[in-house]
Amino acid sequence: MHETTCDVAVLGGAFSGAATALLIKRRHPAARVVIVEKAEVFDRKVGESTTEVSSCFLTRVLGLTQHLGHEQLAKQGLRFWFARSADEAFDECVEIGGKNNSRLPGFQVDRAKLDEHVLRLACDAGCELWRPAKVSRVDVEAKTIEVSVGEEKRILQAKWIVDATGRVALLARQLGHFRPNTEHPINSLWARFRGVKDWDGYELRSKYPRWAEATRAGRTWATNHLMGYGWWCWIIPLQGGDTSVGLVYDSRLFQPPEGATIAERLKAHFAKHPVGREMLSEIEAVEGDQRAYSALAYHSEKIAADGWVCVGDAAGFIDPFYSSGLDFCAFTSSGAAVLICRSLDGEDVRAAADDFNTRFQFCYRAWFEGIYRDKYFYMGDAELMAVAFLLDIANYHLGPVRQVFSDPACMFEAFPFDGTPGKVVRCILRFFNQRLVALAQRRRAAGVYGQRNAGWRLLVGGFLPDGTSVRLLLRGLSWWLRAEWRDLFLRVPAQPAPAIAPLTDTSPR
Numbered sequence: 001m002h003e004t005t006c007d008v009a010v011l012g013g014a015f016s017g018a019a020t021a022l023l024i025k026r027r028h029p030a031a032r033v034v035i036v037e038k039a040e041v042f043d044r045k046v047g048e049s050t051t052e053v054s055s056c057f058l059t060r061v062l063g064l065t066q067h068l069g070h071e072q073l074a075k076q077g078l079r080f081w082f083a084r085s086a087d088e089a090f091d092e093c094v095e096i097g098g099k100n101n102s103r104l105p106g107f108q109v110d111r112a113k114l115d116e117h118v119l120r121l122a123c124d125a126g127c128e129l130w131r132p133a134k135v136s137r138v139d140v141e142a143k144t145i146e147v148s149v150g151e152e153k154r155i156l157q158a159k160w161i162v163d164a165t166g167r168v169a170l171l172a173r174q175l176g177h178f179r180p181n182t183e184h185p186i187n188s189l190w191a192r193f194r195g196v197k198d199w200d201g202y203e204l205r206s207k208y209p210r211w212a213e214a215t216r217a218g219r220t221w222a223t224n225h226l227m228g229y230g231w232w233c234w235i236i237p238l239q240g241g242d243t244s245v246g247l248v249y250d251s252r253l254f255q256p257p258e259g260a261t262i263a264e265r266l267k268a269h270f271a272k273h274p275v276g277r278e279m280l281s282e283i284e285a286v287e288g289d290q291r292a293y294s295a296l297a298y299h300s301e302k303i304a305a306d307g308w309v310c311v312g313d314a315a316g317f318i319d320p321f322y323s324s325g326l327d328f329c330a331f332t333s334s335g336a337a338v339l340i341c342r343s344l345d346g347e348d349v350r351a352a353a354d355d356f357n358t359r360f361q362f363c364y365r366a367w368f369e370g371i372y373r374d375k376y377f378y379m380g381d382a383e384l385m386a387v388a389f390l391l392d393i394a395n396y397h398l399g400p401v402r403q404v405f406s407d408p409a410c411m412f413e414a415f416p417f418d419g420t421p422g423k424v425v426r427c428i429l430r431f432f433n434q435r436l437v438a439l440a441q442r443r444r445a446a447g448v449y450g451q452r453n454a455g456w457r458l459l460v461g462g463f464l465p466d467g468t469s470v471r472l473l474l475r476g477l478s479w480w481l482r483a484e485w486r487d488l489f490l491r492v493p494a495q496p497a498p499a500i501a502p503l504t505d506t507s508p509r
């Protein structure tokens with residue numbers, strides 16, 4: 001059997017694997033880094049909308065501005081659409097989003113192109129690529145990896161093993177560290193479509209002039225979201241004209257319609273939301289580009305030890321809402337690269353690996369509890385989501401966004417929620433999130449959930465990592481107090497509302 005030794009073996013050559021390999025090679029040019037990638041070419045996957053944090057990583061750490069400008073699309077923030085009922089008028093639907101285009105960079109990325117580009121940069125920097133090559137077994141004690149390259153079996157002996165196999169989470173599963181997040185039972189269906197209407201085009205501008213003039217921002221390049229009780233949909237434009245459209249739902253609250261194909265099921269669902277009906281009525285699915293995943297949320301109980309580390313989705317995943325997947329890839333890849341380079345320099349990094357692991361576990365839990373836990377209970381109520389939008393996004397800008405922009409070269413090594421301030425912020429965010437869940441449940445029980453999902457817009461000037469976000473945070477608090485005030489006058493029957501909602505229900509009970 002063919003046997004090769006190297007300093008670092010990276011299992012999986014997509015975004016997290018290629019980025020980690022590239023960072024190691026830049027810091028430690030002498031290191032021999034071998035990347036093992038199963039796919040002969042990357043396909044389009046999810047993870048197409050970047051945040052301010054992941055965009056900072058892409059532009060200021062990896063240095064991809066040219067690629068992003070020429071090959072991908074500039075993203076114009078987030079936009080959320082709510083309806084009181086399925087037959088609401090399109091221009092009466094509540095809109096939450098930006099009044100202006102974004103001031104910090106963001107991108108809508110075709111992952112097949114992005115991942116190929118980062119992998120090419122890693123190879124140009126001197127990494128060795130085995131592809132198509134599948135890792136079949138890893139022995140972390142002996143630091144050996146069995147790889148199939150076509151019919152040939154190879155053994156790779158490495159000082160460090162980086163697991164970047166995504167949801168396959170090879171090491172977590174093999175070592176018994178894989179933990180599904182059963183408190184967060186979310187699932188997703190998605191496809192790419194042609195024929196989504198142009199949000200800023202002549203047809204809609206002439207049909208709904210008041211609607212068109214409501215914002216100075218381009219709606220087309222935003223990540224648009226349709227919202228409902230227990231579910232949300234993303235609409236992400238891609239360079240070249242296709243649009244990625246997907247549905248994420250909490251199976252405790254919602255089940256998508258049945259249908260012969262994923263695209264048919266999605267279309268049946270969109271037809272029940274007034275904005276979906278208007279924008280997506282003429283769509284056609286791109287052949288062979290439809291997927292479904294269940295049980296999206298999970299994490300690995302241990303992501304690092306002396307000699308191995310997990311990065312990106314191989315370490316864990318919480319929820320695609322707000323698009324923080326690539327943020328986690330950026331933080332874990334940066335931290336792993338530093339850990340490995342220190343070890344290659346001769347330092348004993350056992351304590352550092354333990355610390356990396358402890359901080360990741362805290363961050364995962366804090367992010368989950370502070371932002372996502374039971375959020376699907378209030379996703380269909382525009383007023384409660386307006387509170388969440390203002391508080392979540394303002395906090396994000398004052399926390400992680402400010403952190404990484406303050407020193408992009410170093411601050412990706414720290415996880416959000418690190419240290420004592422992180423513990424305090426976790427408690428505050430958790431309180432507000434759970435309060436919104438409680439308010440939503442009481443609104444459902446009283447039959448007024450989503451009752452104000454028509455006739456208004458919340459369009460904000462834009463979030464920045466400075467005093468602007470402090471003002472938006474205060475605005476979020478005032479919206480929250482108003483929701484609490486309204487709650488005082490609710491007539492809630494003694495019996496709680498049934499947990500399971502009718503199919504594709506966007507309306508109040």
Ligand SMILES: Cc1cc2nc3c(=O)[nH]c(=O)nc-3n(C[C@H](O)[C@H](O)[C@H](O)COP(=O)(O)OP(=O)(O)OC[C@H]3O[C@@H](n4cnc5c(N)ncnc54)[C@H](O)[C@@H]3O)c2cc1C
Nearest residue numbers: 012014015016038046047049135165166312313320325326
């Ligand atoms: C529905 C949904 C929507 C999402 N939307 C967003 C979004 O808008 N924005 C965002 O930032 N994130 C989003 N995410 C998260 C994002 O998709 C992931 O965080 C990201 O793709 C993870 O990248 P990765 O490189 O860690 O893993 P992957 O991209 O999964 O790459 C893993 C690689 O490992 C290779 N591999 C696997 N097994 C082996 C093996 N045995 N041998 C060799 N190679 C192997 C695979 O071929 C693959 O290339 C979304 C996730 C979901 C589920």
